[in-house]
Amino acid sequence: MTAVVEAAAGPDVRIGIDVGGTWIKGALVDLASGTPAGAVRRLQTPPGGRADAVADTMDRLIAGLDAGGPGAADRAVGVAIPSIVQRGVARSAANMDSSWIGLDVQSYLRSRLGRPVGVVNDADAAGMAEAHYGAGxxxxxxxxxxxxxxxxxxxxxxxxxxxxxxxxxxxxxxxxxxxxxxxxxxxxxxxxxxxxxxxxxxxxxxxxxxxxxxxxxxxxxxxxxxxxxxxxxxxxxxxxxxxSLENSAGVVGAALQATAGWK
Structure with missing residues (x-):
């Protein structure tokens, strides 16, 4: 099981958000160790999964994760979504509203959340987390x-x-x-x-x-x-x-996306 690091959010900490059809999970992630710097929190995915409603839910989740501290308002966010993602644009939508398809999710969320945002396919996020910190x-x-x-x-x-x-x-x-x-x-x-x-x-x-x-x-x-x-x-x-990362893999991989700049 992935250990939880109870630590202040330092310069190597980013926000990871994993969007699913039922839950949106998020955590501050220590990129030095690949572990959540505190608890992984979750909010229910809005019924229908429209892009605007999901963005609002992300905003509330981030506010609860990153309330205060140096640089908190500008902390980068990585978002894993159940979509094919090409250069920040969603090309499919699994268990989500069709409003995602063709949307430049990366630019949209940067505007809605007022932070640097990187977007990645959810399976890719979990895979990169395992490759960086887990069994691979x-x-x-x-x-x-x-x-x-x-x-x-x-x-x-x-x-x-x-x-x-x-x-x-x-x-x-x-x-x-x-x-x-x-x-x-x-x-x-x-x-x-x-x-x-x-x-x-x-x-x-x-x-x-x-x-x-x-x-x-x-x-x-x-x-x-x-x-x-x-x-x-x-x-x-x-x-x-x-x-080896269990249910935190998507959140950890999303946080990697916040700084790696994958497209």
């Missing part, structure tokens, strides 16, 4: 981070550099999208036992391994807590390990 820390080569949840999120990192918007949940295997057969929610909805689920995961990961030849695969999402149930049943050339 100091690993060279090709690192693939997969989050198994409602769908399948994916991030590809090569020698520490992100390949953005890597949507491997939409790979078609056996005539169906991979995430429609292999996500954690599908396992629950279909009542799959671990043996049957591991078989589906084996087929998916074998295909991904053949296509991209990663040096390390990191499995995240809530299901990573049950890694002992399925990882020993997999047979791959590539080492497969559970993610």
């Amino acid at each position: 820390a100091a690993k060279q080569g090709v690192v693939l981070v997969l989050t198994l949840g409602t769908g399948i999120g994916s991030a590809l990192i090569v020698d520490g550099r992100l390949v953005p918007n890597f949507e491997l949940g939409h790979l078609e295997i056996g005539g169906a999208k991979a995430e429609s057969r292999t996500s954690a929610v599908v396992r629950e909805n279909e009542g799959l036992g671990w043996v049957e689920y591991a078989g589906r995961l084996q087929r998916y990961l074998s295909h991904v391994e053949f296509l991209f030849s990663p040096d390390l695969i990191i499995i995240g999402g809530g299901i990573s807590a049950c890694a002992n149930e399925y990882l020993p049943r997999l047979s791959l050339r590539t080492r497969v390990v559970p993610a």
Whole structure:
């Protein structure tokens, strides 16, 4: 479990915001250690997920996180959103209102929040957090981070550099999208036992391994807590390990975006 650092917000602390369909989570993040400098807080995502309502909720969340202290009003914010993001512009909207699509989210939020803002895809944020601070820390080569949840999120990192918007949940295997057969929610909805689920995961990961030849695969999402149930049943050339940052990965990765300037 990620440790919580109870410390004053210093120069290496940024704000990370992770926007989801149900909750918007945020924290001050110490970039030296990759840990929240205090509690990860959350507010409910506004019904419908319109961009203006989400921005208002972010503003309230940030006010609660960053109330006072030197430089607080100008502290940079990184925002992870469930969208394909190209140069700050959202090109899709998963579980969010269509008003996001085509919006220059980075410029919009800079204006609405009155702070420097960087925007990143949510799976990319979680992947970069794991690559910098978690199970992939100091690993060279090709690192693939997969989050198994409602769908399948994916991030590809090569020698520490992100390949953005890597949507491997939409790979078609056996005539169906991979995430429609292999996500954690599908396992629950279909009542799959671990043996049957591991078989589906084996087929998916074998295909991904053949296509991209990663040096390390990191499995995240809530299901990573049950890694002992399925990882020993997999047979791959590539080492497969559970993610280590748990639910803070998106917030930590978003905070990295605040200073890294990924587009």
